[in-house]
Amino acid sequence: MLMAKTAGHSTGQLDVFFRHMVGNMRNGVLAIDRQGGVVLLNDEARRLFHVKPGAVEGRSFGDVLHEHPDIVRVLGGAFELKSLPNRAELRLKSTDTVIGYTLSLVRDDHGEPVGAALFFKDLTHVEQIEERERLRDRLAAVGEMAAVMAHEIKNPLAGIEVLAGLLRRKVPDNAEAQGLVKDIINEAKMANAIVQEVLAFVRPVRLQVDRTSLSEAVGSAVSLADGKATRGSILVDVIVPRDLPSLGADQHQLTQVFANLLINAYEALEGRGRIEVSARLAKTASDGALLPDGHQPVPTVVVDVSDDGPGMPADIAEKIFNPFFTTKAQGSGLGLAIVRKIVDAHDGRIDMTTQDGRGTRFRVTLPVEPHKQPAIRPTGQHGS
Ligand SMILES: Nc1ncnc2c1ncn2[C@@H]1O[C@H](COP(=O)(O)OP(=O)(O)OP(=O)(O)O)[C@@H](O)[C@H]1O
Numbered sequence: 001m002l003m004a005k006t007a008g009h010s011t012g013q014l015d016v017f018f019r020h021m022v023g024n025m026r027n028g029v030l031a032i033d034r035q036g037g038v039v040l041l042n043d044e045a046r047r048l049f050h051v052k053p054g055a056v057e058g059r060s061f062g063d064v065l066h067e068h069p070d071i072v073r074v075l076g077g078a079f080e081l082k083s084l085p086n087r088a089e090l091r092l093k094s095t096d097t098v099i100g101y102t103l104s105l106v107r108d109d110h111g112e113p114v115g116a117a118l119f120f121k122d123l124t125h126v127e128q129i130e131e132r133e134r135l136r137d138r139l140a141a142v143g144e145m146a147a148v149m150a151h152e153i154k155n156p157l158a159g160i161e162v163l164a165g166l167l168r169r170k171v172p173d174n175a176e177a178q179g180l181v182k183d184i185i186n187e188a189k190m191a192n193a194i195v196q197e198v199l200a201f202v203r204p205v206r207l208q209v210d211r212t213s214l215s216e217a218v219g220s221a222v223s224l225a226d227g228k229a230t231r232g233s234i235l236v237d238v239i240v241p242r243d244l245p246s247l248g249a250d251q252h253q254l255t256q257v258f259a260n261l262l263i264n265a266y267e268a269l270e271g272r273g274r275i276e277v278s279a280r281l282a283k284t285a286s287d288g289a290l291l292p293d294g295h296q297p298v299p300t301v302v303v304d305v306s307d308d309g310p311g312m313p314a315d316i317a318e319k320i321f322n323p324f325f326t327t328k329a330q331g332s333g334l335g336l337a338i339v340r341k342i343v344d345a346h347d348g349r350i351d352m353t354t355q356d357g358r359g360t361r362f363r364v365t366l367p368v369e370p371h372k373q374p375a376i377r378p379t380g381q382h383g384s
């Protein structure tokens with residue numbers, strides 16, 4: 001062999017080297033001889049084709065790959081076809097795996113075909129990424145449409161409210177009409193609140209980053225939640241250490257985050273129970289500090305909002321951050337989607353743990369300084 005001489009290795013050493021090289025390739029390789037006997041099937045190929053351990057060399061490819069008629073067909077054409085498939089794609093029906101493949105002839109020193117080799121790669125993961133991108137584009141389009149609709153609906157809704165107010169004044173003595181008009185106004189107000197929420201969700205998050213006191217943000221969130229939902233006799237304990245550093249954050253938006261979490265907890269507790277909002281500083285990864293880009297831990301504030309309410313079963317828990325997912329008759333299902341969007345814009349993270357029947361804990365993890373500088377996120381519609 002020419003290379004054996006130039007590299008100063010014996011042919012035997014090179015054979016072993018090539019065998020290891022092909023065996024460890026991250027692409028699948030399958031080679032057959034002119035008679036259709038398998039010469040080589042590397043580990044990745046075995047994995048993809050689900051070929052059991054054991055020697056396959058010398059056996060016919062039709063036999064080894066009998067579970068994959070699609071591949072048998074491709075290989076069957078190797079010595080007949082004028083132009084062989086290059087970077088083609090195929091879905092293995094047997095395993096529902098998509099592979100990208102190239103088929104080449106193996107020629108001897110005289111150019112005579114002595115075999116064929118199939119190189120291939122598992123594209124399932126690539127496909128999933130593409131699918132996610134398509135979904136994101138679709139969501140962006142839906143988001144844009146929702147924004148336009150919300151804008152269009154806002155004005156007639158305001159009109160309904162004003163006109164109903166006028167009507168109410170026209171019938172001061174008719175109790176029944178008064179009641180009906182009041183209902184109209186309330187319904188219009190509720191529709192308006194939903195429109196506002198949709199707009200908040202589809203609008204890109206623009207942060208006004210400033211030195212922000214977490215305890216102030218939480219304090220305002222409690223007032224906001226008290227104004228928007230029924231607290232009843234629920235106890236809210238706020239435990240924020242006095243020496244917690246201020247955050248580089250948008251105070252108004254952080255207030256929205258905690259208010260949404262508190263409102264959800266109020267609604268889950270239905271007037272009775274306890275909520276604890278506690279914060280702490282984390283400096284090392286084991287404390288829970290964030291690792292931007294997987295590197296050094298950065299100073300991080302971890303805020304837990306825990307309630308001793310009913311919790312959620314697993315099938316609900318996995319969907320709660322999805323836009324429009326709600327279990328409430330009057331809910332829009334955007335609360336947590338907005339929360340996540342705001343936390344993301346701060347380069348933070350939100351996680352939830354729950355025990356069905358025992359309570360729920362939302363953990364918001366925020367860097368003391370967001371590592372990307374303040375920001376306009378143009379991709380607001382994606383909601384992730
Ligand atoms: N603390 C909690 N305890 C139990 N379930 C919760 C809690 N927080 C959220 N959930 C569940 O998550 C769902 C989604 O919450 P999200 O805030 O996104 O929407 P929503 O509260 O239903 O409606 P909206 O906030 O738009 O009025 C809720 O419908 C509820 O089922």
Ligand SMILES: [Mg+2]
Binds near residue numbers: 264336
């Ligand atoms: Mg909510």
